[in-house]
Amino acid sequence: MTTTSAVPSSSPFGRTSTPPPFGRTVAAMITPFRADGGLDLDGAQRLAAHLVGEGCDGLVLSGTTGESPTTTDAEKEALIRAVAEAAGDRVRITAGVGTSDTRHTVELAHTAERAGAHGLLVAAPAYSRPGQEAIAHHLRTVADATGLPVMLYDIPGRTGAGTALAADTLQRLAEHPRVQGVKDCAYDLMKSAKVLAATGLAYYAGCDEQALPLRAIGAVGCVSTVANAAPREVRAVLDAYDAGDPAEATRRYRRLTPLIEAMMGTEHPGAVTAKALLNALGLPAGPVRAPLLAAGPEITSELAAALKSAQQ
Numbered sequence: 001m002t003t004t005s006a007v008p009s010s011s012p013f014g015r016t017s018t019p020p021p022f023g024r025t026v027a028a029m030i031t032p033f034r035a036d037g038g039l040d041l042d043g044a045q046r047l048a049a050h051l052v053g054e055g056c057d058g059l060v061l062s063g064t065t066g067e068s069p070t071t072t073d074a075e076k077e078a079l080i081r082a083v084a085e086a087a088g089d090r091v092r093i094t095a096g097v098g099t100s101d102t103r104h105t106v107e108l109a110h111t112a113e114r115a116g117a118h119g120l121l122v123a124a125p126a127y128s129r130p131g132q133e134a135i136a137h138h139l140r141t142v143a144d145a146t147g148l149p150v151m152l153y154d155i156p157g158r159t160g161a162g163t164a165l166a167a168d169t170l171q172r173l174a175e176h177p178r179v180q181g182v183k184d185c186a187y188d189l190m191k192s193a194k195v196l197a198a199t200g201l202a203y204y205a206g207c208d209e210q211a212l213p214l215r216a217i218g219a220v221g222c223v224s225t226v227a228n229a230a231p232r233e234v235r236a237v238l239d240a241y242d243a244g245d246p247a248e249a250t251r252r253y254r255r256l257t258p259l260i261e262a263m264m265g266t267e268h269p270g271a272v273t274a275k276a277l278l279n280a281l282g283l284p285a286g287p288v289r290a291p292l293l294a295a296g297p298e299i300t301s302e303l304a305a306a307l308k309s310a311q312q
Helices: 041-053 073-087 102-115 132-145 167-173 189-198 208-216 231-242 246-264 270-281 297-310
Strands: 025-028 058-061 092-096 119-123 150-154 179-184 202-205 221-224
Touching: 025 231, 041 058, 041 073, 058 073, 058 221, 073 092, 073 102, 092 102, 102 119, 102 132, 119 132, 119 179, 132 150, 132 167, 132 179, 150 167, 167 189, 189 202, 189 208, 202 208, 208 221, 208 231, 208 246, 221 231, 231 246, 246 270, 246 297, 270 297
Parallel strands: 025 058, 025 221, 058 092, 092 119, 119 150, 150 179, 179 202, 202 221
Antiparallel strands: none
16 A cells, blocks of 8 residues: 655655655653753753754654653643744754543644644554554544644554554555654564555654664654754764765764663663753753652763763
8 A cells, every 4th residue: 555645755875855744863852840840941942952953853842751741731832832932943843742532632732733833743542452443543533633744653662552553554544644754663673664665654763773773774764862962973873874874874873872772771761861961961951750760870970971982
């Protein structure tokens, strides 16, 4: 099954023929909080400007790394408005709106559109364990609700009973004109390759360790937690590959791997490790919200050493 959606095509080397719909080097941005736990909108603006200045052309707000389960709807809206004001003309802003309630997700989508988002990130509902047809109906309903392009979030590890988006579900959803991308955290390269071959969906590696492998089979970019702390290094991997130098891309990717492992391969979620590094760098981050706990001094020191090594 093929589609004719107006999304970028991809060649083995070189940039896509049209700009990717959600950016290319996309940071899954943390949500800065003040010391008292409140939303730090000034910090969010400064961090967004920093990430854009360091090479990110896309930002995902209110994703898992942005601690969306513990931010309110009003905070999510305020965050979009603040970042759009600071950097909206220089970066593609994608708002995470996924919830387990279709009506609530649609409400968040409407709010995100009004607040200035350029796209929506929507996952399969968690906990209620809908089947594939129910998941497809949920995602189509959200795509129907606004005029914004939708990035599907395929992340079975964070949905009820490990529910993945099946290849045929992704292919059917690709027929919707506003379903334009996939943030791929399914760890299923065969499925990704099949959907890439059959659709025009713009694929993004949602797991940092898969940024280069997925680019090699046709993904257009990545949605990166590591880019909060190392945006230039994340972009450099894609830049080298797109310049037709896979050997250099591999060298840069291998240099980045210890930092990816340090940030994503521990018991601490990416929001925790990214905030630990940003705080150590003097950039806006602040505390995490419970039930998350901040990284201790030993972990923070290990993270800082891994970052320094990646930047050499």
